[in-house]
Amino acid sequence: MIAPGARIGRSAPPGSDGASMDGDHTRADGRGGDRLREHVARVAEAAQHGTGAVFAEGERGLAAFAGAEARILVNAAGSWCHWRQIDLAERRIEPAFPAGDTTLLPIREGAVAAAIPAAATAAREAELSVLATAIAMALDIGTVREVVARSVDELEVMRAVAGRILKASALDDVLLLVAHETKRLLASDICGVLMREGDDVAMKSCVGHFSSTTARLRMASGVGVAGRVLETGTPCMVANYVESRDITQDFAPLARVESVRSALAVPIRARDAVTGVLEVWRRRPSTFTEADTRLLHALADLAAVAIDNALLLGAHADSARQLTTINEELSARYSIISEAARFQESVTRLMLRENPLPEILGEAARFTRGTMALLGPIMEVDARHPEDAELSGQLVDEIRSSLRKTGRRIDEPVLLRAGAGETAFVLPIVSGVEELGWLCHVAEREPDERARLAPGYVALASATHLRERRRVLRERGGTLEAILWDLLEGEDEARAAAHDRAREMGVTIKGPLCVAVMRLPARGADKAIAPATREEILRAAGRELGPRATILGLRGDQLRILCAGPPDAGLRAALGALLAGLRKRPGAGGVAAGLGAASGGWRELPRSFRQGLIALEVAVHRAGDPIACYGDLGVMGLLVSLRGQASLPRLTGEILGDLVTVSDRRRGALLETGTAFFECDCSQVATAKRLGVHEKTVAYRLAKISQLTGLNLSRHQDRLLLDVGLRLLKLLGE
Numbered sequence: 001m002i003a004p005g006a007r008i009g010r011s012a013p014p015g016s017d018g019a020s021m022d023g024d025h026t027r028a029d030g031r032g033g034d035r036l037r038e039h040v041a042r043v044a045e046a047a048q049h050g051t052g053a054v055f056a057e058g059e060r061g062l063a064a065f066a067g068a069e070a071r072i073l074v075n076a077a078g079s080w081c082h083w084r085q086i087d088l089a090e091r092r093i094e095p096a097f098p099a100g101d102t103t104l105l106p107i108r109e110g111a112v113a114a115a116i117p118a119a120a121t122a123a124r125e126a127e128l129s130v131l132a133t134a135i136a137m138a139l140d141i142g143t144v145r146e147v148v149a150r151s152v153d154e155l156e157v158m159r160a161v162a163g164r165i166l167k168a169s170a171l172d173d174v175l176l177l178v179a180h181e182t183k184r185l186l187a188s189d190i191c192g193v194l195m196r197e198g199d200d201v202a203m204k205s206c207v208g209h210f211s212s213t214t215a216r217l218r219m220a221s222g223v224g225v226a227g228r229v230l231e232t233g234t235p236c237m238v239a240n241y242v243e244s245r246d247i248t249q250d251f252a253p254l255a256r257v258e259s260v261r262s263a264l265a266v267p268i269r270a271r272d273a274v275t276g277v278l279e280v281w282r283r284r285p286s287t288f289t290e291a292d293t294r295l296l297h298a299l300a301d302l303a304a305v306a307i308d309n310a311l312l313l314g315a316h317a318d319s320a321r322q323l324t325t326i327n328e329e330l331s332a333r334y335s336i337i338s339e340a341a342r343f344q345e346s347v348t349r350l351m352l353r354e355n356p357l358p359e360i361l362g363e364a365a366r367f368t369r370g371t372m373a374l375l376g377p378i379m380e381v382d383a384r385h386p387e388d389a390e391l392s393g394q395l396v397d398e399i400r401s402s403l404r405k406t407g408r409r410i411d412e413p414v415l416l417r418a419g420a421g422e423t424a425f426v427l428p429i430v431s432g433v434e435e436l437g438w439l440c441h442v443a444e445r446e447p448d449e450r451a452r453l454a455p456g457y458v459a460l461a462s463a464t465h466l467r468e469r470r471r472v473l474r475e476r477g478g479t480l481e482a483i484l485w486d487l488l489e490g491e492d493e494a495r496a497a498a499h500d501r502a503r504e505m506g507v508t509i510k511g512p513l514c515v516a517v518m519r520l521p522a523r524g525a526d527k528a529i530a531p532a533t534r535e536e537i538l539r540a541a542g543r544e545l546g547p548r549a550t551i552l553g554l555r556g557d558q559l560r561i562l563c564a565g566p567p568d569a570g571l572r573a574a575l576g577a578l579l580a581g582l583r584k585r586p587g588a589g590g591v592a593a594g595l596g597a598a599s600g601g602w603r604e605l606p607r608s609f610r611q612g613l614i615a616l617e618v619a620v621h622r623a624g625d626p627i628a629c630y631g632d633l634g635v636m637g638l639l640v641s642l643r644g645q646a647s648l649p650r651l652t653g654e655i656l657g658d659l660v661t662v663s664d665r666r667r668g669a670l671l672e673t674g675t676a677f678f679e680c681d682c683s684q685v686a687t688a689k690r691l692g693v694h695e696k697t698v699a700y701r702l703a704k705i706s707q708l709t710g711l712n713l714s715r716h717q718d719r720l721l722l723d724v725g726l727r728l729l730k731l732l733g734e
Contacts, residue, residue: 036127036192038062047141054142055083058114058135062105063125072135074109080286083112103697107132112139114297117573147291156292169311175205176701178235178278178303183207186292188280190258191267192217193268193303194226195276201226204276211257223252225265226277232276235266235297237288241281264288266300270308278303333449333506333601340453343367347461357465360387364458368451370443374429374462380543382437398424414445425451429461429466436466480507481553484562487602488515488609497600511601514567516575517612518559519620529557537582544578545571560612566598567629570577575627595629597710607654655725658708670708671726678723 010715018579039061047055054696055072072575074083083090105128112577114132133348175193190208194201194217203217219227225247238244239253239262258281276301282288309700346363350356361372362385364684398416414426425447429437439459479501486498486507502509520529520537530539534554541552541561548571551562563571575593582591594616612631619628641667653660675690678685685692688695702713709725711718 020670022708035064036130039131043131043134043138047145048140050141051139051142052083052207054135056139058107058131058138060112061131061135062116062128065124065131066116067124071115072107073113073115076285076287080113086690103128103601103607105129105132107136108139112136132275171307172205172316174303174306174310176207178299178306179205179207181680182280182296182299182303184279186264186280186288187282189283190214190260190281191203192226192279194219194279195268195277195307196230196274201230201277209258211254213254214258217254219251220577221247225263226279229265229267229277229279230274233267233269235264235293237264237293238262239286239287257535259283261285262288264292264296266293266296266422268300268304268307270304274725279684310532326587336449336453339367340457343454344457347457351461351465357383357462358385360458360461364441366442366449368441368450368454370441372455372458373440373442375438375440377541380539421556423447425455427455429463430460430465431467438462458618478550479505481555483507483553484553484560487551487562487605488560489606492603495603495605502551509550509562509602511604512598513568513602514565514571514598515596515605515608515612516563516571517596518561518575518579518591519616520554520557520559521590523657524674529554533585538718539576540581544581545574549573560609567595567631571595572627572629579626589607590620592616592626593628595618595627597631610654652725652728655721655730656709659705660723660729662708670701671729673698674722674726675730677702678719678726 026111034386039057043054043057043061046057059070059072062072073080074085103116103125107113108685114135116128123632179193179402182188186210190206192203192206192209192214195204199221201219202217206215206217206307218228220229225236225238225241228247236247238246241251241263242252246470260281261283263279263281265277268272268276268278280296309644333382343363347360350359350363353359357374359360361374361383365372365385371384371386374382376382406407413428414424416424416426421440422444423446425441427439429439439453439462441447441456443451460667482489483502483505485496487502490498499509525538537553537559538554541559542549545563547563549561550564553560565571572595575595579591579593594612596611596613596615599605613634615628616629618633619626622628659667662670673687677684677687678689680690684695684698688698691698705711705722706713709722710724713719714724
């Protein structure tokens with residue numbers, strides 16, 4: 001094998017001399033010249049078919065004159081090989097005969113040579129030299145023809161390639177087509193398109209590689225072949241990647257993995273700036289030519305145009321998608337606004353009805369496809385739609401907790417989420433600076449534009465309606481409050497007039513009735529309560545007592561409630577719930593309530609009211625239960641009333657009740673029996689003997705006394721009250 005860089009020359013066979021060669025040349029001149037011209041003509045004709053035909057015909061001619069096998073060798077990237085093996089990856093060529101018996105005949109100095117047996121004579125060597133010259137000239141002609149043919153072919157191929165590449169619209173498709181076509185046209189094994197990212201180039205498309213690392217290749221400026229191109233902006237070619245001193249060896253290990261030998265890279269330019277690198281690699285020893293560089297440049301320029309085109313098409317496609325999206329959003333928004341306008345018109349029409357809020361909430365619930373709820377100022381649910389919809393306790397607690405936070409603006413909407421997956425969009429209902437309530441939209445999803453628009457209209461309509469309703473209720477409440485005060489404190493004529501006014505307002509006052517009195521915490525000498533707090537208290541009392549609260553009134557720190565029915569356990573439980581709610585308010589620890597005894601009708605309400613005041617006095621001063629019932633106080637109530645300097649006739653009447661108004665004949669027998677009963681130590685047998693009547697007569701009279709006074713004579717404290725009352729009546733001389 002001829003090693004790279006070996007000197008090419010001619011060696012004479014052993015034992016030969018110049019005289020012998022000259023003699024042979026003279027004898028062969030005649031017949032050898034015809035053969036030489038024939039082979040030269042054949043070589044010249046082969047030039048019409050390319051360098052391969054010239055090599056083949058040249059070998060035949062050389063072999064004919066040498067009388068033995070002749071081989072034409074080509075220097076490919078420093079390695080000498082047979083011309084038929086120039087495109088093979090391996091260049092391991094075994095010599096046809098030992099080097100010492102071989103004449104090396106140069107055809108192109110340092111590029112092409114013929115290996116001929118050394119037995120050729122000097123005359124044959126001259127003919128071989130002529131033939132070598134003819135082969136060299138034919139190679140030149142063939143090379144020119146191949147270059148021309150190749151140029152024509154390249155133009156046609158470039159046209160086809162350009163058509164395929166420029167038809168691709170997606171950037172990834174463009175880069176992949178560029179890589180495939182470049183690899184094919186440059187007869188390379190690997191091709192990659194690297195795009196610039198800051199000061200680096202990164203592989204965007206790669207074909208023909210073994211390692212996945214190659215597909216993710218990234219090179220800094222000045223590193224490797226592509227980095228060198230990025231740094232200089234000029235092509236870079238290496239014949240042996242691993243041994244080259246022209247590039248850094250950062251990627252030499254990867255080159256060994258890929259079995260890379262030679263590489264060529266050119267810049268991809270756009271508007272005079274390097275935007276990327278187009279690079280090819282070969283795994284066989286070879287040298288990229290100037291023609292290869294020009295072709296790769298052309299492909300890089302085509303790639304630049306295709307990339308710009310793809311980016312432009314992508315930008316246009318993005319713009320089209322954005323315009324489509326904007327158009328869809330505008331259409332959807334227009335549709336929502338149109339529907340919202342119709343919804344607003346519907347809400348306006350509903351506002352003209354007598355009680356519009358339930359229908360407005362229903363319309364809003366249908367429009368937003370959720371649940372609408374109206375909360376009062378103290379977070380109670382006043383109305384909802386659908387009416388059977390249930391708000392989870394966790395969500396209601398979250399709403400209450402959030403809205404009670406300090407520093408929250410009164411006009412700030414709130415978006416809350418509960419653990420059950422519910423989402424509440426809460427808007428305030430305000431009139432000026434007065435908080436009227438809260439409007440909630442509840443759904444299992446984030447509120448969309450519908451759910452944000454509709455509650456605003458509903459909140460405005462609700463504020464208008466609630467403000468008007470509050471004005472009417474205030475006027476009505478003021479009137480009913482005045483009626484209540486007249487019923488409890490007025491003279492007979494004033495009470496009768498108050499009863500008539502209440503009946504005109506649709507309030508029915510008929511027995512049995514009782515009066516509840518509550519003392520509330522207040523500030524200042526006038527014991528005034530803020531209007532907003534006042535309305536909250538009245539609303540809470542109405543909610544807890546329900547239909548049992550016939551009339552409510554609040555003046556100063558005193559809340560008076562005219563209750564339907566006797567002061568039973570149900571009424572006490574309702575008052576207890578009301579007190580528990582009020583005690584949660586800041587500074588409301590001293591809230592208490594007193595209940596008067598039951599009265600038979602509206603005319604007896606002043607007595608029940610006074611009893612309620614007495615019971616309230618007890619409830620305020622005693623520990624434990626904040627509710628006191630006059631009927632449970634016994635003599636304690638009497639003592640409290642005495643401390644209040646109550647008049648003896650009124651006190652006697654409050655104790656004995658209807659007993660003092662019964663007819664004289666019946667009253668006398670009842671008073672005599674009652675007095676005798678206590679003088680006989682509450683023994684009915686002894687009382688009967690003393691009065692001279694039957695025991696059943698005594699029992700009947702005592703039951704009648706109990707009925708008229710409302711006292712239970714089986715209880716010690718009630719017996720004590722009756723005894724005191726009878727003694728007061730005797731004291732007054734009645």
